[in-house]
Amino acid sequence: LGGGFGGLACARKLKGVDVEVVLIDRTNHHLFQPLLYQVATAGLSGSDIAQPIRTILRGQSNLNIHMASALGIDLAARVVKFDWRDYSLEYDYLVIALGAVTNWFGHNEWSQHAMGLKNLEDAYAIRERLLGAFERAEILRDDPVELARQLTVVVIGGGATGVEMAGAVAELASHVLKPEYRSANLATTRVILIDAGERLLSTFDPDLSARAKVDLERMGVTVQLSTMVQEVGSGFVVAGNTRYEAGTIIWAAGVTAPAIVYDLQAENVVPKIKIERGRIPVGKDCAIAGHPNVFAIGDIAAMTDGAGVNTPGLAQGAMQMGEHAAKVIRADLISAEIRAAVKPFVYHDKGTMATIGKSSAVAHIGKLKAGGFVAWVLWLVVHLIFLVDLRSKLNVCLKWVWAYAFYRPSGRLLSARKSP
């Protein structure tokens, strides 16, 4: 279930094995989520960072790809039910790789006013709101309060997504788009990045957190740390006793498991499954305790190492778990003994990076800690390498060269507004 990094890696690793693999996703595409913020800020089109799963995995003869949304998992009957007609599937092995959804921390009503960033629809919605606000600012004349609101962007959450969004929005308004607007309004755009913690990028080295803050502030972003969000409403955010009137509110504060995963906690599931902080605890074989034929991988799996540290919710973690789950399935197909002999999962950290703006990023790879231009070039190269197919690489490369040479982003289409 799920065609993200984990699901793809698992399906690939089952190539040539004498099983029938069915990969099911609610969309028809794999999404390169690390670049999703660039779609949200108009730098790239959706099709640059998403490819049909069929295209990626063509030629794997034991693989079927079905587009459907899973509605429920019946672990006792070994059946998954889907949303279309009476479509359901029985399984021998189930790999749950559904990825995380936006966590509203008990305030689901805030989702009507703030925007998450987990899929293409989210990215398009943010882009529509941002560019729409700039367009409205061009028309607004005699209403400075509304003008300021339209041009205020609040980003909640100082992890990689929040930092990348804040930097990209600031750059979009101050450098990229300003020359094309006639009124001087765009220059007054305010970007406010709010986090409850003491530093940005809390999973990074503190030096790099500090560097990111300095770089963002130099780009004009207001960084509010140790600040709790009290309320999110229509066009405003209250945080740390300050009320921000904001036309665009972006919620990057955290993720959790989708509802169908929480449903696994139902009373009648034996043995019981307990979701912990939005993740399903799994063993070193990526299987759920007591359910040896059910695997959970990627962002929804809590895979803890000896020191109690979770494998992070990154593409590399998902891919490594996906391959490991496939390895365990291949072994299990032979015998329980062979399965027991599979080496326990160990996470290999290949490094983490986050971009802040043109010529600015932070990267932590092995012993190397880098900021600024060096980290930015590293970031560019790594992201181009990992883009799934050659056409996307060429396309994204072309668009980046274009954007950086001429400050002219390519993903900027707005539909007619539905309502005033």
Place this chain on the structure above:
Amino acid sequence: LGGGFGGLACARKLKGVDVEVVLIDRTNHHLFQPLLYQVATAGLSGSDIAQPIRTILRGQSNLNIHMASALGIDLAARVVKFDWRDYSLEYDYLVIALGAVTNWFGHNEWSQHAMGLKNLEDAYAIRERLLGAFERAEILRDDPVELARQLTVVVIGGGATGVEMAGAVAELASHVLKPEYRSANLATTRVILIDAGERLLSTFDPDLSARAKVDLERMGVTVQLSTMVQEVGSGFVVAGNTRYEAGTIIWAAGVTAPAIVYDLQAENVVPKIKIERGRIPVGKDCAIAGHPNVFAIGDIAAMTDGAGVNTPGLAQGAMQMGEHAAKVIRADLISAEIRAAVKPFVYHDKGTMATIGKSSAVAHIGKLKAGGFVAWVLWLVVHLIFLVDLRSKLNVCLKWVWAYAFYRPSGRLLSARKSP
């Protein structure tokens, strides 16, 4: 009003003139409509054929670009009202270049079941329906009736749009996507092209109409001429006493003026304006009779030549009228005499073409009539030349090379289906 081919040409021609030009569009982009069918059939992304109007016209100092939808035109007060807050604009000269909308010929209820193709949203909706049908066909097992319905595409209207859509859909199912689907279902896709007239492409030379029919039929398209559509309902079309069960119904039967243009027929408008067959009659100066400061150009203008033939609703007609209206405005700014001396509008036909599939098109340029591969190469070159900016040219060129070399279309993203 309107940032299509006509509006852009007019605004450009007013560069350097001592007037304040406000170009208003309900979207933020100019759309290269001749390639819209390729977005609908997954060959291109929206951003390949649409550019922000601000980007296209940057650097024109007497130009403002506002994104807003016109709600009403008050010719007596010389004011246009818009859909956002209390935004309205007074004008000295008004150029109406709003383009045409889908004509349902009195059956607006059919628009709930059939899909028009006039803007990016239309194209995305058709793509979603087509690709979604292929995905559902992959899951369907024991319901041959529903399977046949999902894989039947009816295209109504045998003009250039209908011919191009029918050819592109047939190619998509039979060549492009088939290798990526496991079930043999996709090969059973049926495309039916229905037209009430005696031949396809009625504005083309009869030889080319015949050629288009032969080429389409060789690609597996069923062409039903002299066939009237009696009814369009949910999942079916009745035409010429045959009922077609069809999951996708595309309506390319004709265009008309948008509602705001029809509103100009109101009683209180003096002198009266009469819309004829979806177009506003204009004089040789592109102005509406009795309203010398109000111009209508492009698809909504009925500009008749000496022989009573309308300037066709093509990009070249719109551009020529846009430039002519600008010329008349420039002259009028000097004096009524100078305006009266402007040469009457004459339409210069630069040729027409329509593509049918890979290596197949029809073209009529001056005395040259061509079909097949020659016409197809001509079509490719002409469309690349006229794409607005260099980045789009490079991008579309890359995608076409990719698609024609590997049969791998690039605009294929499907969102999660909202409902079963």
